[in-house]
Amino acid sequence: MIDPNKHEIDGLACACQRGGAYVESILKTDLATFTEQEWASLIDVIVTSFQDYLSTAYADDPPF
Template identity: 75%
Template sequence: MMCCICRRDARGWGFAPELIGIRAPAVKQCSQRCQDITGKFKGMIDPNKHETNALAAAGISGGAFVEEIGKTDLASWTEQEWATLVDVIVTSFQDFLRQAYADDPPI
């Protein structure tokens, strides 16, 4: 299961909105930090502005990698090129999200 905030592996933290009277599914987190963020959102996990912006940033990073290798036909990609693209996108998403929460934490 993934952390509902940063999408890393969940590691034992959780948040059950029903315990505070909110009908929403229970979610898991990777750390106390991400659990605190979840609590501030009261467990609501719809995409927020940080997640939407993180997806956009990840898309830009992925696009830059594609331009760097100069191959747009996915069928011609090596397994390593594909793995690197996924890594670039996921790492960019996570880095952007962590920085966005650090710069503009939920109230």
């Protein structure tokens, strides 16, 4: 992402927090030990969190 705006920066922070919470919930910190399903879940949590955050943020403050 080049030159992220405030909503994108905040969305990334939200996605990081939720991704971290997922990692803590499965009690694994070594990414090399993740199963394929755990990787897929982590990616889903991060991407969905980011998209949901932006959707809400832009509904209240459109980028145009």
